[in-house]
Amino acid sequence: MNICIYAFLAGITSLLGSGVYTAAYPLHDVSSIFVRLLYEEWANYSVFYKYQPIGLVRKYFGEKIGLYFAWLGLYTQMLIPASLVGVIVFLYGCATVDDNIPSMEICHPRNNITMCPLCDRVCSYWKLSTACGTARASHLFDNPATVFFSIFMALWAAMFMEHWKRRQMRLNYEWDLTGFEDEEVSNNKTDHPRAEYEFKVMQKSLRKRQKSQDKIEKLTFQDRLPAYMTNIVMMLLMIGVTFAIVFGVILYRISTKAALHMSSSLITRNHVQLTVKTTAAIINLVVILILDEVYGAVARWLTVLEAPKTDKSFEERLIFKTFILKFVNAFAPIIYIAFFRGRLVGRPGSYLYVFDSYRMEECAHGGCLMELCIQLSITMLGKQLIQNNLFEIGIPKLKKLIRYIRSKQGAFQEEERQKKLTRYETDHFLEPFGGLTPEYMEMIHIVHICFHLPHFFSLSLMSEPLSLLQAFVISFTSDFIPRMVYQYMYSPDGSMHGFVNHTLSYFNVSHFQDGKEPMDPSHFGYPVVICRYKDYREPPWSNTPYELSKEFWAVLAVRLAFVIVFQNVVMLMNDIVDWLIPDIPKDISLQIHKEKILLVELFMKEEQGKSYIIDSSTSTDGKENCSKHNNNSKVAPPRSRRHTNSTKSF
């Protein structure tokens, strides 16, 4: 009977693939009650404080979507403590902004340091005190509490992973996804060859029929080679496109900045930074959104081209490609800001030029961490808002509207007839479930990866590169390490006084290359001889002027040491959390254990019963056995029994 159902399902899948039927769905016998219940208890803003009725969601949408919403629920729940700590850290930053010595030094009118120009010729020298606002703002993002917060978040991620493992274990148990069923389903349904695959095999055998009479049953590596090559080339190309676009945005920023500085309008010149940053952020966001869609389509196309044998394999390959492409797309600009912006500038007198004319851009004086945070929030918030509203609410509504208009055109009696239709008939007129919306897709990918690719790409595996990335962001993007180094190695009185002066190198303006010096050398009413720039380099009067100074190497060494310490502390914490919180909840493991014992007892009974039957040729024992078994199942129904029931009632 089981076999029949699977054969039927497999057949339906093939037929769907071949386009014979347009849709297929099992009959929900109580679907309308489900829908009402789900609406009342779940898909409603007024019940946001309640736990999700995951059981209902699973019964209506299936295990995959059920697990996904369970994941989302846990994630949202776990975000509450994280956001609380985040707010506290932010408030700490706000409270200490007035006591922050570096920003006080920058803002103090007495320490009016003359800085080297930010662009060639058209820009002039500027006073550090004009960066006062930026310096104060950057303290909010870059203070000791931020470092604490990042360690906290690493711990939070480890805790989240552990809790998710437990939740998943519980759901798997409650939904009977462990053990036999899982195995069996994967064997019969998911392992069934896809229609596309069978089509390709058929094509191949048709092509070869002339040569040999053997029936061809599978695609060899050679058959797939063109598809694989296309895959590799396209993936590299797509990643190349991402990098090219990031570079393009950089060029846009540099060139627009240069152009705006040359503008004759004073208002334009005063708002250069604001204009450039805003437009660049918008361009970045739009590009990411468009590429996300393009990459999703490309990944699907490439996977279809590959013609994987089973649905499971198709899903895995699709997820892998989509993940890589979207990851690169989302993180390339962020990694550029975190690690390359402001580091490839060169120095006054020897700037680094792109296309021989555009100087690479620097970070604002407060460090790159603030810019990173701004970029991150624009990307994330923008994506969230636009993708949520446009793709999840807008486009489905639009499609519904179009359908509605079409059905209107299909005359009135059509509508009348529709009223008399049963539930499953009206269901047919709903939008087909063409996969989840892109925003959720992403999360689903991550959840999926947890389920399906444990050895290849699991999140706990991801924790290694992610902890490394986090360590690098804190140590190289924030000013935390330079401040520490100054305070404990260079400060004459152990305080932060003098830190700003320490981070600024000297430049003799007579060393400007010809044609690069600012046009008005006496901008402040007096000729500037020495200007300052943010870097650790030797002063002009040393034996090796403008070489990287000893401070540079000391700060670099401490930064790298911090990376090693941070990464290993985070990994150690992960291991400790992993050890402290058992993967399987205590009650579940007890239950599983009980069921195993019952199963063994059942077998023993069965063996005994058999010999008894053979000996006496009566069926009394068989009945007794059966009734005992039923008694047992009241206490804790053994897995396999429940499985048998569920397949029967299917």
Add this chain to the structure above:
Amino acid sequence: MNICIYAFLAGITSLLGSGVYTAAYPLHDVSSIFVRLLYEEWANYSVFYKYQPIGLVRKYFGEKIGLYFAWLGLYTQMLIPASLVGVIVFLYGCATVDDNIPSMEICHPRNNITMCPLCDRVCSYWKLSTACGTARASHLFDNPATVFFSIFMALWAAMFMEHWKRRQMRLNYEWDLTGFEDEEVSNNKTDHPRAEYEFKVMQKSLRKRQKSQDKIEKLTFQDRLPAYMTNIVMMLLMIGVTFAIVFGVILYRISTKAALHMSSSLITRNHVQLTVKTTAAIINLVVILILDEVYGAVARWLTVLEAPKTDKSFEERLIFKTFILKFVNAFAPIIYIAFFRGRLVGRPGSYLYVFDSYRMEECAHGGCLMELCIQLSITMLGKQLIQNNLFEIGIPKLKKLIRYIRSKQGAFQEEERQKKLTRYETDHFLEPFGGLTPEYMEMIHIVHICFHLPHFFSLSLMSEPLSLLQAFVISFTSDFIPRMVYQYMYSPDGSMHGFVNHTLSYFNVSHFQDGKEPMDPSHFGYPVVICRYKDYREPPWSNTPYELSKEFWAVLAVRLAFVIVFQNVVMLMNDIVDWLIPDIPKDISLQIHKEKILLVELFMKEEQGKSYIIDSSTSTDGKENCSKHNNNSKVAPPRSRRHTNSTKSF
């Protein structure tokens, strides 16, 4: 029936614990054949090239010892490629020793650099060319191939772990250790309270009888608190003892060196280094051997004091303590040499003194890696040889001899009677199996840890700190990084010429502290003005004399960067190996899968059969079911069925 056996076993264990019986062992029905087979096929040097008859070993000694020898077999097997690569690396070192520019520069008589004295007053200046031999020897241990070898060994370790997982999986499957049986045994036998624990509970209930009439059934945390406190204090004390002894050996070396330098005999003075190193190494080895025994005893005593409830818990706690203590004992001197020796020296004119009079020791000019290798090989080889011969062959033989002498004294008729005894009676006169010998104990610990403490202390968890340690050894103990830095950052012609000069700082002898300068300043026939020492410090003529130079910080930064790269590459390699080699061998996983399907089918049949029985009240179907089941089990006997059989035949 099952229950009876377990109850009997549990009873025997309790009685053994209380000292009623002196020994208990199951009757081996074919033990003498086993012994002969094992001797012929296994415990014999002439069959070293054969695979081990693990099945036999397991049948005679049990699963634990069987798994241990399987582990040892795989380890030995895997060591073959490792040692081959090791030999090649060593040969590469030998072949390139004459082309090694740094040692050529040291040995060249023209570059005769005057070095600062190695000890205060009594030592004089010395010529770098006298370190020629050491420099050439250290090239064997410290060349680019060594770095390759260490990466290879990290990969090797990952491969070994994966292969062991597979081997273990296969053995577990073949020996029926997976699934039900394992679970059941652990529930009934190993989870039974130990006699010592029951005794303590009894004592407690006796003590409390006056106060209340309730029966006390377990020890609370409060009851165990004194034992826990003792544990913590003793563990810290033991670790403290290890550190104290390491420090003691350092003091011995420093003071002996100073004393020998002052000796009037020229021969003594010429062989200072050799004498000190040899004696110190022997002291170290003896101390490690003695402490190993002491720590083993202490760990056992502490675990007995804790009175864990079950044998399994006892074993786990014992292993944990023994592992920590022995690990610290073996690694403390090695870590000292790798990371602290030669780094706490200070500099000429401002040396670091212990107890105000002894200067800390330096590494030989070739770097500390050679000394580390020597120390490691002395410790490992010495331990292997002495522990193997003394504890594994010597002491058992001695004990046997004593028994033999005693039994001789027990008169001739005793011996005559013994001849008539059956196998199990003579077995009683063998040495009781009081645990494995210490040397094997260590390996067993590691294997054990793989089995029993996967979440707490598994070897794959250990791979993180070990890869970090390895990265630090290569980057800080070897001269690999300084050589790279010189070649790519400082060398005028991109070659290694000038490296030796680059690593030596200058010292003006007039800056010696009073009373610390050498007694004969014109040792070489001319007064020395400037001497050199191995460090990256500013020369006396700089603005900041003897401060750490820019080169120091640059080398440090590169070293730390190397640590980050190395650790992450090794972890990535581990992940890739883990992904490439499936944990469960293909044939086993297929087999397990088949069995699961059979099990499900069996259940389905059973359910059908039952309804059939109930419906028709005949037993035909039951018989058919049974015979079918037996047919199936020829192809692949389902796990649980085999289990039932094995428990029955027990």
